Amino acid sequence: MSQVGGATALRRERVSDAARLLAEALHDDPAYAFVFPQGTRAGALEAFFPRHLSNHVPHRCAFARAGTHGDVEATVTLRPPGGVLSRFALWRAFVPFAFAYGFDVLGR
16 A cells, blocks of 8 residues: 555655654644653653654554645554564564663553
8 A cells, every 4th residue: 555545655755744743743742741750851752752653664554644734734553464574573662662762651
């Protein structure tokens, strides 16, 4: 799948743009507010989303839609049933995440 609703597969060079959009849009989302406390949330989301999206780009399941000026105006990640990341890949992502944000955040 290379296109979803006018969005095309996210390219590595656009990950930071899509991540910035997500960090801004989801700053006050109740789920992310639960995971990341207010004092650290902005920086944590800015660090979390580039890694999260980068894990999905090789599997072509993250998409972005560009606005009229070429800026990323929408993004979505659609994982197939069963996911795309192996247990090893998940562990590789969770270990640095836990050390960066604390094991209590990982538990949430």
